[in-house]
Amino acid sequence: xxxxxxxxxxxxxGPEPSxxxxxxxxxxxxxxxxxxxxxxxxxxRGGAGQFTITMFGDEPYGNYNRIMLSHVLSGEESDADIFxxxxxxxxxxxxxxxxxxxxxxxxxxxxxxxxxDGRVTPYDILIIATGSRSHMPPMDGLYTPxxxxxxxxxxFRTIDDTRKMVAYAQHEHHRRAVVxxxxxxxxxxxxxxxxxxxxxxxxxxxxxxxxxQMGPDGGAVLRRSVEALGIGVxxxxxxxxxxxxDRVTGISLRGGTDIPCDMVVVAAGIRPNVDLAVLSGLPVExxxxxxxxxxxxxxxxxxxxxECVQHRGEVYGLVAPLWEQAVxxxxxxxxxxxxxxxxxxxTATKLKVAGVEVASMGLHGPELDTDxxxxxxxxxxxxxxxxxxxxxxxxxxxxxxxxxxxxxLTEAYDRGxxxxxxxxxxMFDFGTPDGDAGVGELSDDAQVCNCNGVSKxxxxxxxxxxxxxxxxxxxxxxxxxGCGSCKLLVRQVVEWAAxxxxxxxxxxxxYVPAIPLDKQALMAEIRKRGLRSVSAVFQxxxxxxxxxxxxxxxxxxxxxxxxxxxxxxxxxxxINDRVHGNIQRDGTFSVVPQMKGGVTSVQQLRRxxxxxxxxxxxxxxxxxxxxxxxxxxxxxxxxxxxxxxxxPSGYAYGKSFRTVKTCVGKDFCRxxxxxxxxxxxxxxSRFQGIEAPGKxxxxxxxxxxxxxESLVKDVGVVAVEGGRWEIYVGGAAGAHxxxxxxxxxxxxxxxxxxxxxxxxxxxxxxxxxxERTYAFVPRVGIxxxxxVIVDDAxxxxxxxxxxxxxSVDSYVDPWLxxxxxxxxGQFRTSLPLTVLPQVPVR
Amino acid sequence: MSANHIPAGGKTFVLGPVEQIPLGEGRAFAVxxxxxxxxxxxDGSLRALPxxxxxxxxxxxxxTIDLAVVVCPLHQHAxxxxxxxxxxxxxxxxxxxxxxxRQQNLVLQLPV
Ligand SMILES: Cc1cc2nc3c(=O)[nH]c(=O)nc-3n(C[C@H](O)[C@H](O)[C@H](O)COP(=O)(O)OP(=O)(O)OC[C@H]3O[C@@H](n4cnc5c(N)ncnc54)[C@H](O)[C@@H]3O)c2cc1C
Ligand code: SF4
Ligand code: FES
Numbered sequence: 001x002x003x004x005x006x007x008x009x010x011x012x013x014g015p016e017p018s019x020x021x022x023x024x025x026x027x028x029x030x031x032x033x034x035x036x037x038x039x040x041x042x043x044x045r046g047g048a049g050q051f052t053i054t055m056f057g058d059e060p061y062g063n064y065n066r067i068m069l070s071h072v073l074s075g076e077e078s079d080a081d082i083f084x085x086x087x088x089x090x091x092x093x094x095x096x097x098x099x100x101x102x103x104x105x106x107x108x109x110x111x112x113x114x115x116x117d118g119r120v121t122p123y124d125i126l127i128i129a130t131g132s133r134s135h136m137p138p139m140d141g142l143y144t145p146x147x148x149x150x151x152x153x154x155x156f157r158t159i160d161d162t163r164k165m166v167a168y169a170q171h172e173h174h175r176r177a178v179v180x181x182x183x184x185x186x187x188x189x190x191x192x193x194x195x196x197x198x199x200x201x202x203x204x205x206x207x208x209x210x211x212x213q214m215g216p217d218g219g220a221v222l223r224r225s226v227e228a229l230g231i232g233v234x235x236x237x238x239x240x241x242x243x244x245x246d247r248v249t250g251i252s253l254r255g256g257t258d259i260p261c262d263m264v265v266v267a268a269g270i271r272p273n274v275d276l277a278v279l280s281g282l283p284v285e286x287x288x289x290x291x292x293x294x295x296x297x298x299x300x301x302x303x304x305x306x307e308c309v310q311h312r313g314e315v316y317g318l319v320a321p322l323w324e325q326a327v328x329x330x331x332x333x334x335x336x337x338x339x340x341x342x343x344x345x346x347t348a349t350k351l352k353v354a355g356v357e358v359a360s361m362g363l364h365g366p367e368l369d370t371d372x373x374x375x376x377x378x379x380x381x382x383x384x385x386x387x388x389x390x391x392x393x394x395x396x397x398x399x400x401x402x403x404x405x406x407x408x409l410t411e412a413y414d415r416g417x418x419x420x421x422x423x424x425x426x427m428f429d430f431g432t433p434d435g436d437a438g439v440g441e442l443s444d445d446a447q448v449c450n451c452n453g454v455s456k457x458x459x460x461x462x463x464x465x466x467x468x469x470x471x472x473x474x475x476x477x478x479x480x481x482g483c484g485s486c487k488l489l490v491r492q493v494v495e496w497a498a499x500x501x502x503x504x505x506x507x508x509x510x511y512v513p514a515i516p517l518d519k520q521a522l523m524a525e526i527r528k529r530g531l532r533s534v535s536a537v538f539q540x541x542x543x544x545x546x547x548x549x550x551x552x553x554x555x556x557x558x559x560x561x562x563x564x565x566x567x568x569x570x571x572x573x574x575i576n577d578r579v580h581g582n583i584q585r586d587g588t589f590s591v592v593p594q595m596k597g598g599v600t601s602v603q604q605l606r607r608x609x610x611x612x613x614x615x616x617x618x619x620x621x622x623x624x625x626x627x628x629x630x631x632x633x634x635x636x637x638x639x640x641x642x643x644x645x646x647x648p649s650g651y652a653y654g655k656s657f658r659t660v661k662t663c664v665g666k667d668f669c670r671x672x673x674x675x676x677x678x679x680x681x682x683x684x685s686r687f688q689g690i691e692a693p694g695k696x697x698x699x700x701x702x703x704x705x706x707x708x709e710s711l712v713k714d715v716g717v718v719a720v721e722g723g724r725w726e727i728y729v730g731g732a733a734g735a736h737x738x739x740x741x742x743x744x745x746x747x748x749x750x751x752x753x754x755x756x757x758x759x760x761x762x763x764x765x766x767x768x769x770x771e772r773t774y775a776f777v778p779r780v781g782i783x784x785x786x787x788v789i790v791d792d793a794x795x796x797x798x799x800x801x802x803x804x805x806x807s808v809d810s811y812v813d814p815w816l817x818x819x820x821x822x823x824x825g826q827f828r829t830s831l832p833l834t835v836l837p838q839v840p841v842r
Numbered sequence: 843m844s845a846n847h848i849p850a851g852g853k854t855f856v857l858g859p860v861e862q863i864p865l866g867e868g869r870a871f872a873v874x875x876x877x878x879x880x881x882x883x884x885d886g887s888l889r890a891l892p893x894x895x896x897x898x899x900x901x902x903x904x905x906t907i908d909l910a911v912v913v914c915p916l917h918q919h920a921x922x923x924x925x926x927x928x929x930x931x932x933x934x935x936x937x938x939x940x941x942x943x944r945q946q947n948l949v950l951q952l953p954v
Contacts, residue, residue, distance in 0.1 A: 535866075535884065546884060546908040548920070571866025571884070575904040575915045578867075583915050587901040635904075823864040830870040830879070830893065830901035 027123035031057025034306025035129030041330030060100030073192030106280035130273035140241035152248030186267035191354035201232035321345035363396030454479035514547030534572035564810035582653035594650035597680035598626030625659035639818035665702035672702035674719025730777025879903035890940035896933035
């Protein structure tokens with residue numbers, strides 16, 4: 001029992017043994033990167049036994065990795081993948097999370113917080129981690145008369161901001177954007193929008209890009225790299241107004257120039273969220289003032305952490321300092337180490353901004369007459385290096401486009417290491433005592449991955465524990481799994497730790513892991529040696545012999561290359577291709593009767609219904625590709641189900657041509673200008689079943705309203721006025737979202753079939769295994785594809801057409817296996833005897 | 843009791859002709875109330891493991907194999923065919939002894 005005389009202050013002085021006495025109430029305001037990390041650190045110190053924890057977060061989500069929003073914007077990452085702590089994490093840890101609830105006021109005398117859902121929550125210890133928000137610099141026309149931000153104007157701070165930007169950027173009428181602010185965030189925003197095919201200009205008020213991180217010379221080199229991405233750059237320009245009455249039509253610059261655009265992204269700096277603190281009478285200067293314990297100045301029970309904090313006059317806007325703060329805070333709050341002190345962070349920024357490696361620390365240029373300034377600049381390669389030396393210590397560095405020496409420089413900067421006589425050794429490897437000096441000289445506790453707080457020692461331990469590949473060590477430690485900017489350093493550490501014995505990650509260049517050849521070299525060898533089966537390829541070309549993980553890719557490649565001359569070995573196929581169905585999580589399979597172009601008939605529907613009834617099909621589901629999926633079929637029942645259906649099956653599995661989605665088209669639709677259904681059926685009939693490096697999903701729409709979603713398909717066709725057809729390639733609407741690129745506009749459906757087939761054949765021959773068209777098309781570039789496929793620039797068009805025709809001609813209906821199994825026990829059950837069915841039945 | 847449970851006692855089971863299993867593939871057999879996946883490698887040798895993947899219950903006999911491992915079809919965890927040890931960090935399996943008699947029948951030995 002605690003006596004009434006026990007004030008919270010005295011209880012704070014030592015940790016209570018867990019499970020004894022009432023737990024104190026810990027309340028956290030702000031559920032962002034700092035707030036959630038502080039709680040994780042507290043839990044790691046036994047905090048669950050000491051506290052009942054309540055968190056408030058303005059955003060209606062668990063905690064996510066804010067720095068990954070740039071990747072979400074560019075489509076490299078899906079928003080689902082960036083969550084660090086899902087809502088169930090809070091539940092598991094016994095934390096009460098009020099997501100989507102904002103705290104409006106703190107009463108520090110009665111120790112309560114008041115939130116906008118009317119709740120009053122008492123606390124013993126309070127942590128404020130409210131972060132920052134985007135700063136909207138004053139300009140005319142930013143707001144509508146009603147007071148909201150004008151439609152088309154965006155901030156770039158939260159997951160909601162990012163989702164809205166993506167949706168807006170993908171709208172077909174939105175072609176042009178202006179990003180206000182040429183710092184880290186602005187460039188990331190510009191890069192992200194560019195990958196949605198939007199034309200982007202960056203307007204920056206300072207004289208050069210990223211002026212907070214580097215000097216004018218570096219800025220000039222960066223500008224070239226950014227412009228090479230197709231992004232326009234205007235420096236020394238200030239935006240004075242947003243134009244347009246109900247939505248954005250452009251911006252005005254000081255001096256009178258107007259730039260027309262459909263969207264404006266404001267990335268002109270951040271402002272700490274301090275309203276709450278000010279209103280509650282806490283000390284605020286530029287941000288909430290804290291001491292070396294992260295305690296709010298003159299408060300006993302209130303801590304603050306993250307971007308909302310001012311410590312010794314500094315406000316930090318990167319995550320690395322937040323992690324250091326969270327550790328000190330947790331040590332104090334839990335009483336684990338009451339001598340812990342936060343003395344500030346030296347910020348060294350290591351980032352990949354708009355695809356360019358950027359590292360920056362300390363001074364950008366010389367300040368005293370005695371400062372040495374060493375500069376190397378190679379603008380054509382986008383490389384720039386600048387180092388400032390004072391009293392034989394490094395006091396600043398900027399690296400652009402080549403961060404090989406970044407580890408060594410960071411360490412030299414952080415610890416004031418003595419520098420080599422020959423200064424050039426700071427910039428290039430040949431000057432240092434040996435090539436590995438950079439990493440070798442790093443201290444054990446040097447943090448390699450800032451996002452996940454992985455030290456050099458942790459990585460080295462992982463390598464010594466047997467993870468001798470970069471990917472393996474990353475997997476084991478989570479290093480490099482955050483923003484990814486440290487991947488190069490991770491690689492260097494792993495290579496150093498493995499002492500040259502680092503195993504290459506073969507998947508990187510090889511077509512399949514077991515054969516040390518890229519796709520084109522592998523194809524050449526196969527041709528040269530006349531290999532016709534997967535086992536023959538292993539025998540001839542795989543140093544380690546047969547390899548399970550390489551089989552499927554090889555089978556696909558051989559089939560593509562050889563058509564009917566391919567010698568099929570069933571064991572080289574994945575189970576889906578052995579039994580012609582898609583394996584489900586419970587080991588059953590699915591059957592998808594063929595419905596070309598999504599068209600069916602009364603007879604077919606009746607037959608499908610009868611079969612579903614006869615076989616007690618647990619789930620009947622319409623697929624995204626306009627077909628009917630019969631799920632939960634046992635392997636041994638497949639042949640009978642196919643026989644009872646007595647209709648061709650559809651491709652719903654495997655890396656192959658799958659389906660053509662169509663809209664109603666001109667026969668029925670009021671708007672239709674082309675017969676999309678007919679063309680869809682013809683395309684599906686022609687290309688059914690052909691293998692490819694990844695699945696191929698197609699669509700045909702009868703007019704630009706695009707009801708079949710043609711713009712986000714591997715190949716999408718759209719009828720336009722005048723009986724013409726547009727062909728788009730490289731679209732996707734799955735985990736990745738991408739609008740396809742316009743390949744060609746042609747006059748008739750026959751040409752559509754020719755060009756679509758030629759594109760698919762080129763993709764089959766050139767793409768890496770499992771590389772979908774949405775990655776392939778941007779990799780080789782639409783201009784290149786147009787050259788090869790439409791203009792026959794390489795003179796291989798006839799060859800591509802013939803190869804595709806051979807594949808089409810060699811098509812055999814695989815479902816005929818039902819009457820004539822290809823291998824003994826092809827459809828024999830592999831299931832455990834007891835556990836069917838696990839797939840939920842609705 | 844899991845579907846894999848096979849009572850101890852060192853029993854021998856004859857599972858029929860080896861041709862039931864195509865080269866380079868696996869097949870599942872119901873043995874003594876449990877299930878065993880028997881694999882016939884491309885070099886002709888035989889291996890046997892429990893039929894149920896310890897990860898999420900995937901059907902191992904449907905996996906893809908080479909001379910060393912079987913890769914589960916559901917989430918691609920791999921298991922050493924000789925030792926049953928997972929090479930991808932899943933739980934390990936306990937292998938069974940399997941051989942062929944003179945009539946080319948599969949002979950499975952359950953552990954004592
Ligand atoms: C697009 C983008 C890219 C970035 N890239 C990098 C990078 O590459 N490297 C790097 O180091 N940093 C990067 N940053 C900066 C980094 O994200 C921030 O430094 C970090 O998120 C700050 O953490 P925080 O917890 O202090 O604030 P936040 O993460 O902003 O969290 C604060 C949370 O508190 C909530 N909140 C605010 N007020 C209240 C209230 N009154 N009641 C309840 N909840 C409230 C907010 O809604 C928010 O969810 C990037 C930032 C952005 C936006
Ligand atoms: S895409 Fe055009 S033709 Fe096809 S259904 Fe929609 S509106 Fe009609
Ligand atoms: S069930 Fe076998 S890998 Fe997941």
